[in-house]
Amino acid sequence: MHASLIREEPPVITGLGVLAPTGLDVGEHWESVLGGKSRIAPITLFDPSPYPVRLAGEVSGFFARDLVPGRLIPQTDRYTHLALAGSEAALNDAHLDPASMPEFEMAVVTASSSGGTEFGQHEMERLYTNGPSWVGAYQSIAWFYAATTGQVSIRHGMRGPCGVFCSEQAGALDALGQARRLVAEGSKVVLSGGTDASLCPYGLVAQLATGQLSTVDDPQRAYVPFDVDASGYLPGEGGAMMVVESAASAAARDVPHYGSLLGYAAGFDPPPGSGRPPALAGTIRRVLKQARLEPSEVDVVFADAAGVPALDLAEARAITEVFGPRGVPVTAPKTLTGRLYAGGAALDVATALLSMSAGVVPHTVGPATLRPGCDIDLVMDDSRETRPSTALVLARGHGGFTAALVLGKGNRRFPS
Amino acid sequence: MTRRAVITGIGVVAPGHTGREAFWELLTAGRTATRAISLFDASRFRSRVAAECSFDAAAEGLSPQEIRRMDRAAQFAVVASREALADSGLDLSSADPSAIGVSIGSAVGCTMGLEQEYAVLSDGGREWLVDHEYGVPQLYGYMVPSTLAVEVAWVVGAEGPVSLISTGCTSGLDAVGHGAKLIEEGSAEFVLAGATDAPLSPITSACFDAIRATTSNNDDPEHASRPFDADRDGFVLGEGSAVMVLEELEAARARGARIYGEIAGFASRSNAFHMTGLKPDGREMAEAIRVALDRAQRDPSTVDYINAHGSGTKQNDRHETAAFKRSLGERAYEVPVSSIKSMIGHSLGAIGSLEVAACAMALRHQVVPPTANLSTPDPECDLDYVPVVAREHRMDTILSVGSGFGGFQSALVLSRL
Numbered sequence A: 001m002h003a004s005l006i007r008e009e010p011p012v013i014t015g016l017g018v019l020a021p022t023g024l025d026v027g028e029h030w031e032s033v034l035g036g037k038s039r040i041a042p043i044t045l046f047d048p049s050p051y052p053v054r055l056a057g058e059v060s061g062f063f064a065r066d067l068v069p070g071r072l073i074p075q076t077d078r079y080t081h082l083a084l085a086g087s088e089a090a091l092n093d094a095h096l097d098p099a100s101m102p103e104f105e106m107a108v109v110t111a112s113s114s115g116g117t118e119f120g121q122h123e124m125e126r127l128y129t130n131g132p133s134w135v136g137a138y139q140s141i142a143w144f145y146a147a148t149t150g151q152v153s154i155r156h157g158m159r160g161p162c163g164v165f166c167s168e169q170a171g172a173l174d175a176l177g178q179a180r181r182l183v184a185e186g187s188k189v190v191l192s193g194g195t196d197a198s199l200c201p202y203g204l205v206a207q208l209a210t211g212q213l214s215t216v217d218d219p220q221r222a223y224v225p226f227d228v229d230a231s232g233y234l235p236g237e238g239g240a241m242m243v244v245e246s247a248a249s250a251a252a253r254d255v256p257h258y259g260s261l262l263g264y265a266a267g268f269d270p271p272p273g274s275g276r277p278p279a280l281a282g283t284i285r286r287v288l289k290q291a292r293l294e295p296s297e298v299d300v301v302f303a304d305a306a307g308v309p310a311l312d313l314a315e316a317r318a319i320t321e322v323f324g325p326r327g328v329p330v331t332a333p334k335t336l337t338g339r340l341y342a343g344g345a346a347l348d349v350a351t352a353l354l355s356m357s358a359g360v361v362p363h364t365v366g367p368a369t370l371r372p373g374c375d376i377d378l379v380m381d382d383s384r385e386t387r388p389s390t391a392l393v394l395a396r397g398h399g400g401f402t403a404a405l406v407l408g409k410g411n412r413r414f415p416s
Numbered sequence B: 001m002t003r004r005a006v007i008t009g010i011g012v013v014a015p016g017h018t019g020r021e022a023f024w025e026l027l028t029a030g031r032t033a034t035r036a037i038s039l040f041d042a043s044r045f046r047s048r049v050a051a052e053c054s055f056d057a058a059a060e061g062l063s064p065q066e067i068r069r070m071d072r073a074a075q076f077a078v079v080a081s082r083e084a085l086a087d088s089g090l091d092l093s094s095a096d097p098s099a100i101g102v103s104i105g106s107a108v109g110c111t112m113g114l115e116q117e118y119a120v121l122s123d124g125g126r127e128w129l130v131d132h133e134y135g136v137p138q139l140y141g142y143m144v145p146s147t148l149a150v151e152v153a154w155v156v157g158a159e160g161p162v163s164l165i166s167t168g169c170t171s172g173l174d175a176v177g178h179g180a181k182l183i184e185e186g187s188a189e190f191v192l193a194g195a196t197d198a199p200l201s202p203i204t205s206a207c208f209d210a211i212r213a214t215t216s217n218n219d220d221p222e223h224a225s226r227p228f229d230a231d232r233d234g235f236v237l238g239e240g241s242a243v244m245v246l247e248e249l250e251a252a253r254a255r256g257a258r259i260y261g262e263i264a265g266f267a268s269r270s271n272a273f274h275m276t277g278l279k280p281d282g283r284e285m286a287e288a289i290r291v292a293l294d295r296a297q298r299d300p301s302t303v304d305y306i307n308a309h310g311s312g313t314k315q316n317d318r319h320e321t322a323a324f325k326r327s328l329g330e331r332a333y334e335v336p337v338s339s340i341k342s343m344i345g346h347s348l349g350a351i352g353s354l355e356v357a358a359c360a361m362a363l364r365h366q367v368v369p370p371t372a373n374l375s376t377p378d379p380e381c382d383l384d385y386v387p388v389v390a391r392e393h394r395m396d397t398i399l400s401v402g403s404g405f406g407g408f409q410s411a412l413v414l415s416r417l
Helices: A026-035 A079-094 A116-130 A146-157 A168-184 A201-208 A246-251 A280-291 A309-323 A341-358 B020-029 B066-069 B071-088 B111-121 B139-143 B147-156 B168-185 B202-210 B249-254 B282-297 B312-328 B352-366
Strands: A012-019 A039-041 A055-056 A106-111 A160-166 A189-196 A238-245 A259-270 A300-302 A330-332 A390-399 A399-411 B003-011 B035-036 B048-050 B100-104 B162-165 B192-196 B240-248 B261-270 B305-307 B397-406 B408-415
Touching: A012 A079, A012 A246, A012 A341, A026 A341, A039 B305, A079 A116, A079 A189, A079 A238, A106 A146, A106 A168, A106 B048, A106 B261, A116 B111, A116 B202, A146 A160, A146 B139, A160 A168, A160 B162, A160 B261, A168 A189, A168 A259, A168 A341, A168 A390, A168 A399, A168 B139, A168 B202, A189 A259, A189 A341, A189 B020, A189 B202, A189 B240, A201 B111, A201 B139, A238 A341, A246 B192, A246 B408, A259 A341, A259 B162, A280 A390, A280 A399, A300 A341, A330 B397, A341 A390, A399 B202, A399 B408, B003 B020, B003 B071, B003 B192, B003 B249, B003 B352, B020 B352, B066 B071, B071 B147, B071 B192, B071 B240, B100 B147, B100 B168, B111 B139, B111 B202, B139 B147, B147 B162, B147 B192, B147 B261, B168 B192, B168 B261, B168 B352, B168 B397, B168 B408, B192 B352, B240 B249, B240 B352, B249 B261, B282 B312, B282 B397, B282 B408, B305 B352, B312 B397, B352 B397, B352 B408
Parallel strands: A106 A160, A106 A189, A300 A330, A300 A390, B100 B162, B100 B192, B305 B397
Antiparallel strands: A012 A238, A012 A259, A039 A055, A189 A238, A259 A399, A390 A399, B003 B240, B003 B261, B035 B048, B192 B240, B261 B408, B397 B408
16 A cells, blocks of 8 residues: 655755744754743733733744845745744755756745734725725735745745645645655655744634643743643744655755654544543554654654643543553653644744754653543653654644654754 | 556536536536626625525535535535445445545635624624634634535545545645645555645635736626636636545456546645745746646647636736746647636636646546637737637546646646557
8 A cells, every 4th residue: 555655765864944932043952942931931922911812932032134035025924024034044054056956846835824914904904994996915925824935935946746735734844745756756845834923812712722721821831831720832833854864865965864754643532422432542653664664763743732631531542552551761852832823833843853853852841640541641840861863753733633753863063 | 566556436526506517517618607706795806706606505405504514615525425336336434434535625724603603703893802602512613624625525434535625726736736636655545635625715816806816807707716827816716625536556457447547646745935926937836847747647749728827817827827837848838728717717726626627627628628718818828728719629638727726736647548
């Protein structure tokens, strides 16, 4: 059945660009993660006082005018600003000049969860208060889900296959899975990842409708996945972009890499009320098979860590089912940032790559007492210097999306 | 052994009457479904023409709760999925759920629901701090377009890879191409692939008004969509969905399925030029066509019909005419080219799936749908665009192309077995 699956050398990640609550670059992000510095704080991007959720992870200190070409700022939403800045950082980090590469062999694949949410709210406000002729010309290119991919492709002259995957928090793993396919089909470089910026009133109110956001008002206790007191999650913004490159291209350019994409698999939860188990355990088994790894060969799992009790239990059970009780270290540094939707799994992948490059498994800040039934080895209290060489990243998106990615350690030393 | 993806079932919700056969009847009769907008009061808009679906969700079998939960785009996709499944003759209840995948495209997701709820929560735009007390339970489902793929996954009980692909106006073609890839690589045995969009709401109309992309031919809505005609003045917004059942060729043959055709090749490229503008040379679309044909192992001379993007904007029709000449050479002048957008408008991300469905029907019936309203030739568009009247034509290999905001260009090759 898997006869035609990719057999070539797996693609590698040669550059990272992080714009997250934890930092405006890779170094700052890693320092925050290792130091366990939570960036969960009261929302400042708008007045959250009318709402039951007032905490989030903002990318504070990010000013588009410093990092995004001026012309593009009014044409795009903040989610695209973050991605444009992240893309440029990733290309610099990879020492890659797009002008030196064949234009049709550079692709762009990003995740988008809800598009240019704040931009859209502004334009709808103009429409409803003033009328159709007040809606600006850029609404047509800023609001939609493909805005980032299109702008990144144009900015860097990347004329290969472009894609946009929308599967909420799982989106960036799906985008990286597609990047892996595109490299197997002949692309040399795929700029991939995801960002999100839905911290505007309409964005937050839409998220409230899920009933899964935490209304606890203590920043240290609001988002504590796998904990007995888990009460939901908090939203955040930002994400990561990365340069995925064919192993041959990276070797030809003589650049080191953070790690390789050893496997990707996706599944989907059965319809509500079916009585069937969620897709996660099966998806993990499939991705390990694809990466040709035994469960015992996985050194760390970066969990989805929803913080919603039922989802935490389901994830812990799936991990235990494959790896055994406390069979593998599990961590979730995303408690420092909140869930970043399209940017969430991208940032997890970046963190996992840095973790392997630095030889350290970062800890999860927040959870203190595991919920009964969550029989996992959650790395709490302190990081572990275990020199991981393979990492499994898990992500689940609203509605049942389930994705898993296996990464192998690269040859790039970090911090350099 | 190489795995090949074939289409064994088609479901359609298109402007005019619902269903695959009604769709094909409309196309081959050369009738247009473009009319004055009735879904909202368009009197203050520059473009007041659209191709609307005459769609009654309850009559199409959706339950009251499904109707309440789903945005119009989701309703279209679910109805199309059920028709496609019935058409395929498959009983998926005994299949391994993890072998069932979904690949749905959409350019603007659940815009209609998102805008209607915004109007309420903001009290008609008055409140920036929108009132969460008025939020409906499905509001987040409108915020994330992925909901459209979730609803289709639930129709078929899919537990394999499920994707919502949103690449603007190439979303439909890209989603079908991705669905075929899932079959070929062995990630799924069955895939529901297609797209859906229901963009006929004030915010979307205002968007396109602002950039003058849509027609202002409000006095003659039935003839307002005029691809390749010298008098074209922009596209006509449409809505709808097509979903197809994709299977692996040998498995489909083994169960005696009726096969419409094989998705023999797919490729996409980007112009990296402008979010909405096109260079007249068609270079990147030509490259997508070249690669798609190469993957299908077909020479340009084997192409028997081109289903064009043919949106009816000045720049698009010129751009793609150049792309056909650039990629197919002399063959571009010999092969019939047509745009069904002349009849059903441009339903953004959905249209690519409707066009693949039309190509599959064309392959089965050996009839080329026409380009309606093409009465005044444009010297810059000098190919055979099958004006006004459908044509019986022998076809083994069909090329369908799409072009969209973001600079995306896609090409798909469908072939008869």
